[in-house]
Each structure stands twice: as C-alpha cells, then as structure tokens.
Amino acid sequence: MSIETLRLRLYHSLFQRHGNTTRTHFPADQFIHPEPQMEESDMPKRYTLPLHVAASAILLLALSPVAAAMDNGRAGCMVALEDALVQLAAERIDSVLGAVAGSTRALGDTYARLAAAQVSQTPPDTRRWLALRTTLGHTTGLQSWPGDPKTAPAYQASYPGFYSYNGEALSNAVLRQLDLFERLTPAFRTAYESFPFSWVYMTTADNAMMIYPYLPMDQAINNGMPTETPYYRAADFGLRAVGWTSPYLDLVGAGMMITASYPVYDGESLLGVMSRDITLKELAMSVLLHLTNANSSSALIVDGNGLAIDATDPDLAAEIDRVNSKARGAVLYYRTAGGIEGLGSRDAVASSSIRVNALVEQVLGKARSGGATVRFDLDDQNVLAARIKRTGWFVVLIRPQVACACAS
Numbered sequence: 001m002s003i004e005t006l007r008l009r010l011y012h013s014l015f016q017r018h019g020n021t022t023r024t025h026f027p028a029d030q031f032i033h034p035e036p037q038m039e040e041s042d043m044p045k046r047y048t049l050p051l052h053v054a055a056s057a058i059l060l061l062a063l064s065p066v067a068a069a070m071d072n073g074r075a076g077c078m079v080a081l082e083d084a085l086v087q088l089a090a091e092r093i094d095s096v097l098g099a100v101a102g103s104t105r106a107l108g109d110t111y112a113r114l115a116a117a118q119v120s121q122t123p124p125d126t127r128r129w130l131a132l133r134t135t136l137g138h139t140t141g142l143q144s145w146p147g148d149p150k151t152a153p154a155y156q157a158s159y160p161g162f163y164s165y166n167g168e169a170l171s172n173a174v175l176r177q178l179d180l181f182e183r184l185t186p187a188f189r190t191a192y193e194s195f196p197f198s199w200v201y202m203t204t205a206d207n208a209m210m211i212y213p214y215l216p217m218d219q220a221i222n223n224g225m226p227t228e229t230p231y232y233r234a235a236d237f238g239l240r241a242v243g244w245t246s247p248y249l250d251l252v253g254a255g256m257m258i259t260a261s262y263p264v265y266d267g268e269s270l271l272g273v274m275s276r277d278i279t280l281k282e283l284a285m286s287v288l289l290h291l292t293n294a295n296s297s298s299a300l301i302v303d304g305n306g307l308a309i310d311a312t313d314p315d316l317a318a319e320i321d322r323v324n325s326k327a328r329g330a331v332l333y334y335r336t337a338g339g340i341e342g343l344g345s346r347d348a349v350a351s352s353s354i355r356v357n358a359l360v361e362q363v364l365g366k367a368r369s370g371g372a373t374v375r376f377d378l379d380d381q382n383v384l385a386a387r388i389k390r391t392g393w394f395v396v397l398i399r400p401q402v403a404c405a406c407a408s
Helices: 003-013 051-071 079-118 126-131 172-194 217-223 280-288 314-327 337-343 354-367
Strands: 133-136 139-142 161-164 200-204 208-212 248-250 255-266 269-279 298-302 308-311 373-378 381-388 393-400
Touching (some): 079 172, 079 255, 079 280, 079 373, 079 381, 079 393, 126 172, 133 217, 139 217, 172 200, 172 208, 255 280, 255 314, 280 298, 308 314, 337 354, 354 373, 354 381
Antiparallel strands (some): 133 139, 139 161, 161 208, 200 269, 298 393, 381 393
C-alpha cells in the first residue's frame, strides 16, 4: 500500500468515532453524513481522537507529500512538509465549517418536518403563552425557564430564548411556532454542546425567533426586525442551501464571527431561516497555534479581500480587537494603500503593520493564478498560504527565512 493511499485512508479515519472522550468540540458524524436527520435517537455527540491516533495522522498527512517528492528525487528541505501542514490547517478549518453547515441544515430540516406534522395537531395553548409573555417596545419575550418569570436566566444560560418582534400581539402563526420551538429545544441544546463556540437560532418568516443558549431580553431588543438582518438574508434562497455572512464583529464582545444560514421551506412556502454563529477566534486559535513555534513564526487568517480575521501575533491580534471595536464593525485589513483604495469601502482601515500589509497583498495577488498554496520570500521571511475552500479565506504562515542545502 502506498503512502498516499495510507494518507487518504487516515484522513478519512479522522472523522470516525474514537472512544467516548469529549475534548473535540464538533460532531464527527457531521463530516461523514453532511445531512443528518437529527432524530432524538441519533443527535450528534462529541468525539475525539486518542492522542496517538491524532499524532500518527498528522505525521502521515504531513509527511506523505515529502515522501512522494523524495521518491521522485526532488525533495527540498522542509518545503513539502510546510506545504502539507498549512494545507492541513486550511482543510481543518474548512471541515469544521462544513460540519457547522451540515448541522444547520439538519436542524432546519427537522423544523420543517415538525411544522409539516403540526398541521393536523390541536391548536396552540394560547392562554399559556399569553401568560408567559413580557413586552418591551416591539419585542415580546416568552418565559422558557422554570420558576419565577421575573428571575430571568443569565447570559448564555442553558435555556432557549423565545422572542417575537411583532409587538405585544401573538398571532396564531407565531403561537404555533412557539410550540415548535419548545419541541426543538433538545435538538438545539445537543447541537450547541457539540460545538460550543457558536449560537444556534431559528428565525421565522413571521419575525419570531428561538435562540440557544439564552439571550437576555435587554440584548434581544437590540436585534431589530430579524428578517431584515444580514444573517437572515445570507441564506441561499435560490438553491435552498446554506449561505454564509461575511466575517463581522460581535457587538456583545465575542469578537469576529461568521454565520451559516439555511432557508427552511414547507413545499414552496418559506418558513424561515436556521442559523449558527461561529466565534472565529476559538476556531482559528485551535488551528493556528499548531503552525507556530519558538522560532518567531506567526500565522494569521484573512478573507479573500485581506480582511483581518485573526492572528497569533499578540500585537496584531490586539490591533484587530482595538480597531474593530472602535468602529463597531469589521474594518481592519492587511492591505497596502493601493489595495485599500481598490476595495472601494470608506470604512476599510489598513493595519499599522506595513510588513504584514505588503505580504498579504502579495498572497492575494499570487493566489489569483490558482494552486493549492502560495509560497514566496519577502525580505528575510518565508511566506506560505493555503486557501480555505468553503469561504475563500487564507491561512498564512510567516516564518524567518532559513537557508538550506538539500541533496535530492
């Protein structure tokens, strides 16, 4: 069996069940079955690889291109190894995004099935829901926790938030949706626990919303009309598929985020949009820190326009937080003056790091010619970048230039 065959088999095995430990925060089944049915009996659980399996996988995945190159008599130092590691980092992020997309789609399909089955059921318990409501402005919150209705749970407590953005009145359609929300709560909780640095929420076409974990009323009233938001409009209504927002700044302090949104239909009738937010810092750091070491290497992630998403360098990371927080939006880019001008955005701000701006500008330029990775030298540094297929972002590794003489 060839090394490349082992590499492919081991890559597939990364997404199988291995034991019952819970260090990994994404459901392995979502990778193999992108459209799980999300019944009560097969809701996703958290899985992880034993350390020795993960280590062996990374070594084989990383070293197989090197071995292939050596077999052909054209190995060069650590070039192939670095290419493989950066590509693996990009693939890891892409796979996690794929798992989130699959989970979002599964939850949306579950809601559609429940809604279709609800037609012949008894009318909603109108009196109960009216007794549970609290209205501020045009936002009505419904109690979803046990005990005193005046003692609301804390931010991100393990309860769903139920909201209607139609004032105090609750239409018959919204009352039915609240019944569906209650039935969907176990699936939401399980989905969140499988990937705990994200929000899970359903927005109906009638401007009712269920969100997990709990979002307090004083923050829910800042949402505006949900059906007019970027996360609702990000759904791919034409293809009835998952769509993605551009990276954005979370205004309650979670940093840079991205949202997967999936349109939910009953036949030709739009029921609403199922969404999942991802906190990018936790996802990025779980990958980027494995690329850097004590030799002054650093890594960062940018989108296809050079928008700064995250960086391992503390100064760069602090600048992302500082500039975006001040602007209350994602405005910091790693671009030169010419690149910023070409964006055509009045809000775009260039990083204070001239060096990083210049190298990202080159990454974006060289990436237009295609190829799995981009590699070049800039001043005294080696730069290597790999594209994240699902989003078009780039993982960029920057390391001190190392001269090496290798025998073929």
